[in-house]
Amino acid sequence: MYSNYKKEWFSNIRADVLSGLVVALALIPEAIAFSIIAGVDPKVGLYASFSIAVILAFIGGRPGMISAATGAMALVMVTLVKDHGLQYLLAATILTGIIQVILAYVGVAKLMSFVARAVVVGFVNALAILIFMAQLPELTDVTWHVYALTAVGLGIIYLFPYVPKIGKLLPSPLITIVVLTIFVYIVGWDVRNVGDMGQLPDTLPIFLWPDVPLNFETLAIIFPYSLALAVVGLLESFMTTTIVDELTDTKGDKKKEARGQGVANIATGCIGGMAGCAMIGQSIINVKSGGRGRLSTFVAGFFLLIMVVFLSDIISVIPMAALVAVMIMVSIGTFDWGSIKGLKTLPLSTNIVMLSTVAVTVYTHNLALGVLTGVLFAALFFANKISHFMYCNISFDEKTNTKTYQFVGQVFFNSADKFYETFDFKEVVENITIDVSKAHFWDVSAVYSLDKAVIKFRREGANVEVIGQNEATKTIIDRFGVHDKPEEIDKVMGGH
Amino acid sequence: MEFVYCCVDSENYCEDSCDYAVMIANNMNLPVKFLNVVEHSQKVKDVDLTGNIGLGAKDDVLENLASKEHEESKCSIKLGKEILEKLNARAKESCKKDVEIKQVHGEIVETIFNHQNDMAILVIGLKSNLNHVIGENVKDIVRAIHKPVLLVNSKFERPTKLMIAYNGSNESRKLIESTSQRQIFKGVKREIVNLNKYEANSYDVLSEAKMLFENEGIEVTTKHLSGEDEDTLLAYFNETNSDILGMGAFGHSRFKELFFGSFTAKILTNMNKPILLFR
Numbered sequence: 063m064y065s066n067y068k069k070e071w072f073s074n075i076r077a078d079v080l081s082g083l084v085v086a087l088a089l090i091p092e093a094i095a096f097s098i099i100a101g102v103d104p105k106v107g108l109y110a111s112f113s114i115a116v117i118l119a120f121i122g123g124r125p126g127m128i129s130a131a132t133g134a135m136a137l138v139m140v141t142l143v144k145d146h147g148l149q150y151l152l153a154a155t156i157l158t159g160i161i162q163v164i165l166a167y168v169g170v171a172k173l174m175s176f177v178a179r180a181v182v183v184g185f186v187n188a189l190a191i192l193i194f195m196a197q198l199p200e201l202t203d204v205t206w207h208v209y210a211l212t213a214v215g216l217g218i219i220y221l222f223p224y225v226p227k228i229g230k231l232l233p234s235p236l237i238t239i240v241v242l243t244i245f246v247y248i249v250g251w252d253v254r255n256v257g258d259m260g261q262l263p264d265t266l267p268i269f270l271w272p273d274v275p276l277n278f279e280t281l282a283i284i285f286p287y288s289l290a291l292a293v294v295g296l297l298e299s300f301m302t303t304t305i306v307d308e309l310t311d312t313k314g315d316k317k318k319e320a321r322g323q324g325v326a327n328i329a330t331g332c333i334g335g336m337a338g339c340a341m342i343g344q345s346i347i348n349v350k351s352g353g354r355g356r357l358s359t360f361v362a363g364f365f366l367l368i369m370v371v372f373l374s375d376i377i378s379v380i381p382m383a384a385l386v387a388v389m390i391m392v393s394i395g396t397f398d399w400g401s402i403k404g405l406k407t408l409p410l411s412t413n414i415v416m417l418s419t420v421a422v423t424v425y426t427h428n429l430a431l432g433v434l435t436g437v438l439f440a441a442l443f444f445a446n447k448i449s450h451f452m453y454c455n456i457s458f459d460e461k462t463n464t465k466t467y468q469f470v471g472q473v474f475f476n477s478a479d480k481f482y483e484t485f486d487f488k489e490v491v492e493n494i495t496i497d498v499s500k501a502h503f504w505d506v507s508a509v510y511s512l513d514k515a516v517i518k519f520r521r522e523g524a525n526v527e528v529i530g531q532n533e534a535t536k537t538i539i540d541r542f543g544v545h546d547k548p549e550e551i552d553k554v555m556g557g558h
Numbered sequence: 559m560e561f562v563y564c565c566v567d568s569e570n571y572c573e574d575s576c577d578y579a580v581m582i583a584n585n586m587n588l589p590v591k592f593l594n595v596v597e598h599s600q601k602v603k604d605v606d607l608t609g610n611i612g613l614g615a616k617d618d619v620l621e622n623l624a625s626k627e628h629e630e631s632k633c634s635i636k637l638g639k640e641i642l643e644k645l646n647a648r649a650k651e652s653c654k655k656d657v658e659i660k661q662v663h664g665e666i667v668e669t670i671f672n673h674q675n676d677m678a679i680l681v682i683g684l685k686s687n688l689n690h691v692i693g694e695n696v697k698d699i700v701r702a703i704h705k706p707v708l709l710v711n712s713k714f715e716r717p718t719k720l721m722i723a724y725n726g727s728n729e730s731r732k733l734i735e736s737t738s739q740r741q742i743f744k745g746v747k748r749e750i751v752n753l754n755k756y757e758a759n760s761y762d763v764l765s766e767a768k769m770l771f772e773n774e775g776i777e778v779t780t781k782h783l784s785g786e787d788e789d790t791l792l793a794y795f796n797e798t799n800s801d802i803l804g805m806g807a808f809g810h811s812r813f814k815e816l817f818f819g820s821f822t823a824k825i826l827t828n829m830n831k832p833i834l835l836f837r
């Protein structure tokens with residue numbers, strides 16, 4: 063196949079470089095904030111953001127998407143860090159990468175088709191809420207100074223672009239950070255700053271194998287975390303891919319993205335970084351700024367590292383309130399506002415799927431569980447809707463004293479009871495004919511209810527004849543493949 | 559069924575490309591198909607450096623981009639249609655076989671790649687070579703497909719002399735095989751030239767090429783040029799008043815090209831007559 067790798071890198075150089083810079087500036091507060099959530103030094107998140115962004119610029123499947131240390135991943139690793147320390151997190155990061163590479167090759171990307179739109183929306187909203195909630199520790203038990211700084215910061219972020227001329231030339235989150243830092247420095251308020259939160263990078267990253275014993279106990283500790291991280295990471299990356307696809311009207315390669323993320327996480331664990339994945343908010347910022355190609359992701363990661371390593375003294379005096387303001391912006395921008403307006407117009411089942419995804423995620427802090435809940439609800443609602451697609455023509459022939467039940471439609475676990483209840487066992491009839499040639503039996507529950515009905519009729523003394531049972535049951539879904547021919551579809555849909 | 563494809567847009571020598579395509583179609587007894595690709599530019603012109611996102615950011619960005627591209631697409635579809643209609647009428651005057659037009663959405667190199675199954679030869683117009691810059695697209699197209707490509711970079715003139723640069727490489731042998739078996743040009747004098755420091759080596763290469771043509775009953779002359787650089791070739795091309803240069807293209811990998819530069823690319827930037835390439 064024709065490859066346009068070069069195009070993915072160099073067809074949009076100016077805008078990619080500029081948007082990459084804008085993103086790099088917004089990535090620094092995020093990486094620091096997510097390190098704090100995970101309970102590690104800011105440098106762990108900063109190294110991770112550099113390494114993940116740069117590696118995925120080369121081997122990711124979705125040009126223009128931004129990947130780095132993320133909140134979704136940080137939330138999963140909190141207890142691991144608390145109970146076992148940083149070295150186990152690094153080991154878990156490497157294992158996460160290995161699991162993701164394996165999942166990529168077994169075709170996990172295809173499973174995304176089971177994730178309904180409402181679940182995606184729920185995921186995005188839950189993520190936004192979690193990012194916001196993660197800022198709350200910085201806003202509780204603090205003096206009024208912090209609230210004032212945060213409020214001013216948000217004001218600058220949203221109002222600065224309206225300043226004539228320079229408003230559109232400088233990223234407003236950067237202005238917020240610069241203005242608040244200088245202000246606090248001059249006024250001398252005693253508020254928490256980045257330097258208080260732990261160590262910042264002072265050198266370029268170096269290769270460091272995690273210092274953990276290589277035995278089964280270690281594996282038993284890290285595996286559950288790694289599995290959750292792998293799933294959460296892939297979910298967020300796939301969803302972000304979908305969003306970037308939609309925004310740029312191009313198609314990303316999810317399998318390649320999954321594999322790339324695995325490799326990036328393995329490498330990140332080896333240089334002392336935490337596991338990461340794609341970021342919805344940053345990717346939107348990138349596309350909005352004009353970033354489209356791989357170059358934008360590369361520039362973002364590369365400049366992040368350069369700035370952090372060489373400006374660490376300056377970064378350490380940035381007040382936390384400035385970062386909180388930027389993170390609140392990311393949270394607001396990530397939130398799918400359209401879905402709130404949609405609550406009134408969308409069907410109740412869709413809303414329940416969305417809200418349950420949000421509720422479970424926010425409660426457990428685990429996006430994988432939220433998505434699982436959403437998918438489950440979506441599947442149940444779907445089964446319920448499909449079970450309505452069944453009806454029965456009942457006719458009675460007086461001459462032969464025969465009652466005929468002709469079923470049309472879908473019989474499966476959810477409609478099996480309804481199927482059984484259609485029969486009138488009280489009436490005394492000599493002959494019963496059950497015609498299921500136009501029904502489709504999807505599973506054993508359906509077959510079982512038919513058998514049950516036949517036996518019941520026989521006990522009541524009727525002669526039972528079943529017509530078309532072979533046609534109906536031979537199509538139990540496990541036994542055959544793809545229905546892409548019209549006549550096959552007709553057979554399955556039984557007259558619909 | 560095969561076609562002579564002619565890929566056109568507004569900026570390049572589209573009428574001249576059309577004339578060459580029709581001439582070739584008549585020579586090869588094939589129909590012509592004009593192809594116009596409506597492409598979304600990957601290049602973002604107005605960069606937004608504000609860097610902030612607010613409520614409903616995703617929907618706003620999407621709406622913004624969609625409405626911008628809506629206008630752009632409409633405009634380029636209209637422009638493309640006009641060109642296609644114009645060339646359709648122009649080609650029908652002299653083309654012996656059918657003329658078809660087709661407008662598709664997509665990425666240009668990929669679109670051409672996907673059309674190569676029924677493509678006998680591709681004719682494309684180059685942007686004027688005043689700036690001595692050849693569009694990346696053209697290089698990528700030549701690299702992507704395995705069909706002869708005629709690059710039109712000047713006013714149409716009925717060719718009388720075809721010069722074929724031959725170095726014995728796979729690419730150039732393919733060109734000779736395809737041009738000797740199915741004549742893209744008719745009634746032209748053909749000369750095969752070989753750039754080589756050593757005349758003896760040249761002799762072997764040239765007689766091999768001559769054989770290939772003589773097997774098909776086509777008369778050719780041969781010429782050895784001593785030297786290795788493109789200037790020698792270009793000087794001889796101009797000296798002999800040749801009309802079209804045929805050559806194998808991009809024999810080296812992109813990687814090698816990065817360090818040594820590409821002979822083909824240099825020729826492309828310096829020529830002001832059409833070039834027939836084969837890879």
